[in-house]
Amino acid sequence: MAVAGRPRSDESHKAILQAAYELLAESGFAAFTFERVAALAGVSRSTIYRWWPSKGALAMESTLGALNAAYQPDPAAPALEQLRTRFHIVARAFKGPTGRIVASMLAESQRDPETLAAFTQNYIEPARASMRELLRRAIAAGELRADFDIELAMDFAFGTLYHQLLLGRSMEPDWIERFADFLLGASQL
Amino acid sequence: MAVAGRPRSDESHKAILQAAYELLAESGFAAFTFERVAALAGVSRSTIYRWWPSKGALAMESTLGALNAAYQPDPAAPALEQLRTRFHIVARAFKGPTGRIVASMLAESQRDPETLAAFTQNYIEPARASMRELLRRAIAAGELRADFDIELAMDFAFGTLYHQLLLGRSMEPDWIERFADFLLGASQL
Amino acid sequence: MAVAGRPRSDESHKAILQAAYELLAESGFAAFTFERVAALAGVSRSTIYRWWPSKGALAMESTLGALNAAYQPDPAAPALEQLRTRFHIVARAFKGPTGRIVASMLAESQRDPETLAAFTQNYIEPARASMRELLRRAIAAGELRADFDIELAMDFAFGTLYHQLLLGRSMEPDWIERFADFLLGASQL
Amino acid sequence: MAVAGRPRSDESHKAILQAAYELLAESGFAAFTFERVAALAGVSRSTIYRWWPSKGALAMESTLGALNAAYQPDPAAPALEQLRTRFHIVARAFKGPTGRIVASMLAESQRDPETLAAFTQNYIEPARASMRELLRRAIAAGELRADFDIELAMDFAFGTLYHQLLLGRSMEPDWIERFADFLLGASQL
DNA sequence: ATTTAAGCGAGACGGTACGTCTTGTCTTGAG
DNA sequence: CTCAAGACAAGACGTACCGTCTCGCTTAAAT
Numbered sequence: 001m002a003v004a005g006r007p008r009s010d011e012s013h014k015a016i017l018q019a020a021y022e023l024l025a026e027s028g029f030a031a032f033t034f035e036r037v038a039a040l041a042g043v044s045r046s047t048i049y050r051w052w053p054s055k056g057a058l059a060m061e062s063t064l065g066a067l068n069a070a071y072q073p074d075p076a077a078p079a080l081e082q083l084r085t086r087f088h089i090v091a092r093a094f095k096g097p098t099g100r101i102v103a104s105m106l107a108e109s110q111r112d113p114e115t116l117a118a119f120t121q122n123y124i125e126p127a128r129a130s131m132r133e134l135l136r137r138a139i140a141a142g143e144l145r146a147d148f149d150i151e152l153a154m155d156f157a158f159g160t161l162y163h164q165l166l167l168g169r170s171m172e173p174d175w176i177e178r179f180a181d182f183l184l185g186a187s188q189l
Numbered sequence: 190m191a192v193a194g195r196p197r198s199d200e201s202h203k204a205i206l207q208a209a210y211e212l213l214a215e216s217g218f219a220a221f222t223f224e225r226v227a228a229l230a231g232v233s234r235s236t237i238y239r240w241w242p243s244k245g246a247l248a249m250e251s252t253l254g255a256l257n258a259a260y261q262p263d264p265a266a267p268a269l270e271q272l273r274t275r276f277h278i279v280a281r282a283f284k285g286p287t288g289r290i291v292a293s294m295l296a297e298s299q300r301d302p303e304t305l306a307a308f309t310q311n312y313i314e315p316a317r318a319s320m321r322e323l324l325r326r327a328i329a330a331g332e333l334r335a336d337f338d339i340e341l342a343m344d345f346a347f348g349t350l351y352h353q354l355l356l357g358r359s360m361e362p363d364w365i366e367r368f369a370d371f372l373l374g375a376s377q378l
Numbered sequence: 379m380a381v382a383g384r385p386r387s388d389e390s391h392k393a394i395l396q397a398a399y400e401l402l403a404e405s406g407f408a409a410f411t412f413e414r415v416a417a418l419a420g421v422s423r424s425t426i427y428r429w430w431p432s433k434g435a436l437a438m439e440s441t442l443g444a445l446n447a448a449y450q451p452d453p454a455a456p457a458l459e460q461l462r463t464r465f466h467i468v469a470r471a472f473k474g475p476t477g478r479i480v481a482s483m484l485a486e487s488q489r490d491p492e493t494l495a496a497f498t499q500n501y502i503e504p505a506r507a508s509m510r511e512l513l514r515r516a517i518a519a520g521e522l523r524a525d526f527d528i529e530l531a532m533d534f535a536f537g538t539l540y541h542q543l544l545l546g547r548s549m550e551p552d553w554i555e556r557f558a559d560f561l562l563g564a565s566q567l
Numbered sequence: 568m569a570v571a572g573r574p575r576s577d578e579s580h581k582a583i584l585q586a587a588y589e590l591l592a593e594s595g596f597a598a599f600t601f602e603r604v605a606a607l608a609g610v611s612r613s614t615i616y617r618w619w620p621s622k623g624a625l626a627m628e629s630t631l632g633a634l635n636a637a638y639q640p641d642p643a644a645p646a647l648e649q650l651r652t653r654f655h656i657v658a659r660a661f662k663g664p665t666g667r668i669v670a671s672m673l674a675e676s677q678r679d680p681e682t683l684a685a686f687t688q689n690y691i692e693p694a695r696a697s698m699r700e701l702l703r704r705a706i707a708a709g710e711l712r713a714d715f716d717i718e719l720a721m722d723f724a725f726g727t728l729y730h731q732l733l734l735g736r737s738m739e740p741d742w743i744e745r746f747a748d749f750l751l752g753a754s755q756l
Numbered sequence: 757a758t759t760t761a762a763g764c765g766a767g768a769c770g771g772t773a774c775g776t777c778t779t780g781t782c783t784t785g786a787g
Numbered sequence: 788c789t790c791a792a793g794a795c796a797a798g799a800c801g802t803a804c805c806g807t808c809t810c811g812c813t814t815a816a817a818t
């Protein structure tokens with residue numbers, strides 16, 4: 001049951017998100033201004049202000065799709081193997097626009113608590129939930145020791161990967177393998 | 190042998206660094222502008238531009254002292270114990286202005302590669318060197334297995350701690366203990 | 379023969395005129411915007427746009443009543459005496475909202491020719507016609523010389539009163555008396 | 568004794584005043600925005616804001632020269648003759664940009680009291696002072712009766728001329744003659 | 757009874773301008 | 788040669804209105 005008033009322009013909406021995404025992917029938050037987004041999207045600045053309260057909010061929404069798109073698990077494989085695959089995928093994604101965006105979001109989150117909250121809720125938590133599920137299955141399947149500290153392990157895993165990203169360090173496949181070995185280490189059965 | 194011309198004003202220099210530190214510690218990079226620093230320091234903007242090429246550089250120099258001041262090792266204690274002590278000290282420091290500053294520096298580093306370079310060189314690397322030394326001594330003393338991957342462990346340690354910092358998570362003493370256990374885990378002898 | 383369709387809402391119509399009048403009377407054209415009128419009237423902006431082509435037109439209609447309400451001639455009195463009475467009434471009216479409004483209308487007329495035309499037609503001309511009548515009767519009654527230049531005298535009369543209004547000068551009763559003396563001067567019989 | 572700091576750019580200053588004048592002369596206050604002035608002057612907007620607190624102030628300063636430039640009295644002629652000449656000159660000036668500007672200034676003065684004050688002080692008062700001088704000389708020379716009310720006469724004179732201007736009425740030479748006759752009328756000796 | 761045709765509210769939209777803030781550069785005079 | 792002072796061009800910020808535009812509901816006359 002539609003409300004009164006001219007309906008929101010889906011075209012503009014999409015153009016804004018697309019433009020925002022492009023600017024962020026290309027050069028991070030530095031070149032990310034409402035003015036540029038508006039110009040690139042062919043939209044008036046006020047339309048952006050109408051819908052997004054802050055740069056962080058726009059950045060968040062414009063990148064969510066891209067951030068969560070990558071990982072498609074293979075249910076047939078053992079959980080730990082899936083986990084390793086996932087690490088490789090993340091490392092590869094962090095080389096491109098996705099990495100730039102995640103780094104930018106983390107940076108912007110330090111300025112603006114609402115961006116932090118949104119980033120946590122929309123990106124960090126889903127990613128953790130997905131990894132948590134994998135680790136639980138690994139324990140259930142006897143691939144990991146039952147006393148493996150899942151939450152702490154995820155702090156380590158995400159922390160370490162993000163750290164490499166923020167410091168601009170590449171994560172080559174063999175580093176990822178060593179990383180996974182270190183993380184799961186003696187807990188593997 | 191002094192050169193000609195008016196000598197650099199040590200007073201201004203210190204006032205700038207002090208003002209920069211205060212602004213950063215109080216509200217991070219958000220409120221950290223050349224204009225405010227100049228006003229707070231009672232100094233002209235051009236004097237700041239003369240000596241620091243970027244906000245990152247000024248932020249760096251103004252906070253280095255505070256960042257590196259904390260840790261005073263006790264050479265008598267076992268290396269791993271010193272390491273744990275150090276984790277606790279870092280966690281406590283991250284609760285206050287120091288945490289705010291490190292987070293801000295990491296954030297700013299995402300905008301400006303030079304800040305990243307400076308931050309890496311002036312803060313990350315010394316901290317790693319110091320921790321590396323500790324870990325080497327731990328191995329030498331037989332506290333850690335000889336095949337312990339020092340560099341990778343440091344990626345984990347710093348990454349994890351920074352991650353908690355950036356996400357605004359507190360690091361209580363018992364969490365730090367679990368963190369250290371996980372990090373050193375089965376490698377302890 | 380009424381056409382089809384929902385009839386114009388008299389309630390909205392009045393609310394708009396009332397709101398417009400209040401805003402104008404309170405602070406002139408400065409605070410007089412369609413948005414404010416709509417908000418104050420509890421009416422949608424488009425309803426205003428439907429019926430009034432410009433701010434000037436709305437201002438005009440909303441103030442006409444107040445502007446022309448004041449003067450009630452006393453047919454028994456001599457024409458020149460009625461004229462003087464009228465000057466006093468105008469001077470008093472110009473002290474309040476009416477003055478603010480007339481000044482605003484004259485000001486807005488400088489931006490928008492249609493407002494000027496409307497103002498001339500709806501306010502200036504009726505006022506002149508009424509004064510013209512009075513002056514004609516004064517001549518017919520032998521109160522004024524037959525060669526008195528009525529049109530020119532009205533240019534002087536209105537011009538001078540408006541000038542005082544626009545410059546924010548008060549027109550006290552004794553000033554009005556001197557004003558009338560100067561205007562009619564030697565032409566009185 | 569010059570103060571420290573980069574000296575004000577005379578070039579910019581002049582360009583701003585010139586641009587402001589052109590915009591005002593061409594289309595009055597309607598098209599007179601800081602943005603347009605800045606663009607036309609090739610100057611940044613902030614430079615304008617630095618030096619002029621309001622549109623009125625800029626308009627004032629940019630037009631003063633033009634407004635006061637016109638009248639050059641001929642000391643040899645009788646005062647009243649000079650006065651008539653002056654009326655003709657004013658009427659002619661009001662046909663062009665000067666008229667547009669004076670009307671705009673009066674209009675803007677209704678929005679902004681500071682503009683009114685500035686306009687009164689910088690334009691109205693000097694013009695009155697100059698006419699006052701002429702009228703005094705006329706009385707002294709026995710061209711006008713000694714009890715001629717100079718101030719009131721000036722209210723009439725300026726009021727009437729401005730009124731014609733604001734209402735968009737032309738003031739042809741013969742109208743000016745009749746105007747002067749009415750103003751000075753029976754007071755001429 | 758059902759069209760049909762406005763009126764009306766709500767509110768989105770592309771714009772323009774506002775006044776403020778910060779950046780990095782520049783120009784001067786004083787120390 | 789340094790420094791304070793401060794002007795300058797550039798450009799983004801967030802706000803306020805403008806005039807136009809959908810949209811869905813309401814209200815009455817015409818069918």
